[in-house]
Amino acid sequence: MASNVCVFCATLLLSFFLFGVVVDGDINGTTRRDRSLESKVFDVHRYGAHGDGRHDDTKALAKAWAEACSSLQPAIVIIPKGRRYLTKHVTFSGPCRSSIMLMIEGTLMAPPQGSHWSKKTNRHWILFNGVIGLTVTGGGTVDGNGRLWWQKSCKTSSRFPCKQAPTALTFYSCKNLRLENLELMNSQQIHMSVEDCSHVKIVRLSITAPGTSPNTDGIHITRSRHVHVTDCTIKTGDDCISIEDRTQNLHVKNIVCGPGHGISIGSLGDHGSEAHVNNVTVDGVVLHGTTNGARIKTWQGGRGYAKNIVFQNMIMDMVWNPIVIDQNYCDSATPCKKQKSAVEVSNVLFKNIRGTSASKEAIKLSCSAGVPCHGIALENVKLTLKDVSGVAKSTCENAIWRKSGTVDPHPCTLSN
Numbered sequence: 001m002a003s004n005v006c007v008f009c010a011t012l013l014l015s016f017f018l019f020g021v022v023v024d025g026d027i028n029g030t031t032r033r034d035r036s037l038e039s040k041v042f043d044v045h046r047y048g049a050h051g052d053g054r055h056d057d058t059k060a061l062a063k064a065w066a067e068a069c070s071s072l073q074p075a076i077v078i079i080p081k082g083r084r085y086l087t088k089h090v091t092f093s094g095p096c097r098s099s100i101m102l103m104i105e106g107t108l109m110a111p112p113q114g115s116h117w118s119k120k121t122n123r124h125w126i127l128f129n130g131v132i133g134l135t136v137t138g139g140g141t142v143d144g145n146g147r148l149w150w151q152k153s154c155k156t157s158s159r160f161p162c163k164q165a166p167t168a169l170t171f172y173s174c175k176n177l178r179l180e181n182l183e184l185m186n187s188q189q190i191h192m193s194v195e196d197c198s199h200v201k202i203v204r205l206s207i208t209a210p211g212t213s214p215n216t217d218g219i220h221i222t223r224s225r226h227v228h229v230t231d232c233t234i235k236t237g238d239d240c241i242s243i244e245d246r247t248q249n250l251h252v253k254n255i256v257c258g259p260g261h262g263i264s265i266g267s268l269g270d271h272g273s274e275a276h277v278n279n280v281t282v283d284g285v286v287l288h289g290t291t292n293g294a295r296i297k298t299w300q301g302g303r304g305y306a307k308n309i310v311f312q313n314m315i316m317d318m319v320w321n322p323i324v325i326d327q328n329y330c331d332s333a334t335p336c337k338k339q340k341s342a343v344e345v346s347n348v349l350f351k352n353i354r355g356t357s358a359s360k361e362a363i364k365l366s367c368s369a370g371v372p373c374h375g376i377a378l379e380n381v382k383l384t385l386k387d388v389s390g391v392a393k394s395t396c397e398n399a400i401w402r403k404s405g406t407v408d409p410h411p412c413t414l415s416n
């Protein structure tokens with residue numbers, strides 16, 4: 001009886017999902033006939049999962065996925081509530097024969113760092129590869145169990161060699177992807193990465209790891225187009241959201257960050273590489289105690305561009321560097337040498353940004369002499385110092401910028 005009820009709920013949920021998608025216009029080919037099709041449910045317990053947090057459930061998950069993925073009807077894989085599923089590295093591949101939903105109601109838990117991980121598997125924990133029309137939801141938890149990885153990171157102590165650690169969730173080459181209502185925690189490294197995807201919606205995620213955990217970025221986006229990230233809370237030891245090369249048409253809205261490193265575009269153009277980032281809007285973000293707020297960072301010697309970028313409606317609460325463009329970014333053991341070429345940074349708007357800076361350098365525009373930043377606009381910015389004596393200031397170098405409304409601290413060079 002209980003399982004019948006569950007099947008019913010899931011069917012109902014899927015109908016909402018399909019209906020929602022039709023309204024969004026996200027998945028084409030979703031016809032009336034599809035909507036009346038019943039979805040098929042694949043409970044991982046039917047494929048041998050234990051859900052006791054001790055037995056390895058990797059195979060059961062993989063099997064449930066394979067069956068669901070070959071279903072002609074829309075499929076729902078259920079990971080039931082109230083249980084913990086120990087899962088090693090696993091790949092969920094597509095394309096599937098119909099749309100597919102992974103309902104994580106319980107907890108997926110990674111084994112700790114140790115012999116469970118091999119060189120071959122330690123880049124990804126759970127990898128979704130080439131899936132079209134995927135929804136991952138269910139209100140459950142994805143726990144990377146990262147403590148031992150962090151302890152043995154070279155960023156924790158120079159005694160340890162710098163080694164690869166897994167990204168908890170990777171979405172590679174997915175299209176029409178929706179992630180909604182999930183808790184991601186204690187990832188080994190990056191919590192989730194969206195790579196080579198298009199038409200992605202990320203909604204209501206809660207991402208949590210200690211502020212001291214190394215490289216635990218919240219959401220990483222690269223080589224992807226048409227991505228929306230909405231209503232997320234992200235507290236980690238690294239970037240809240242990192243936006244990398246070949247991101248285009250990204251909209252980020254209603255995010256709470258901190259602790260962590262804030263929202264960053266880049267780093268771009270390392271090792272003389274070419275980068276293209278275009279049309280990114282970050283709107284409505286509150287940052288608590290992060291090292292950066294709104295940041296664009298590029299290495300010397302790179303090529304390409306980062307353009308048409310808006311950071312607006314942001315509240316900084318004790319952020320070390322609230323507004324930063326840094327074309328001289330250098331994160332290497334040896335100093336980076338001066339180079340002429342650079343990733344061109346243009347048409348960047350910082351609008352309605354207020355709050356407190358934890359360092360005196362509230363606005364920093366450190367641009368390249370060879371390829372100066374241009375089209376930089378500041379509008380209604382008010383950043384003050386809290387618990388520090390003195391006044392907030394701005395520094396700039398090779399930046400062509402204008403202001404409108406009140407901008408405080410006052411820009412250091414003005415053109416226009």
Ligand SMILES: *[C@@H]1O[C@H](CO)[C@@H](O)[C@H](O)[C@H]1NC(C)=O
Pocket residue numbers: 028029030
């Ligand atoms: C779905 O989109 C593809 C690519 O844009 C197009 O070729 C195809 O005709 C569309 N299918 C429907 C049913 O609209």
Ligand SMILES: *[C@@H]1O[C@H](CO)[C@@H](O)[C@H](O)[C@H]1NC(C)=O
Pocket residue numbers: 226248249250251279281
């Ligand atoms: C910019 O991206 C948004 C989505 O964030 C999209 O709606 C808009 O059409 C894009 N603009 C251009 C010029 O491509």
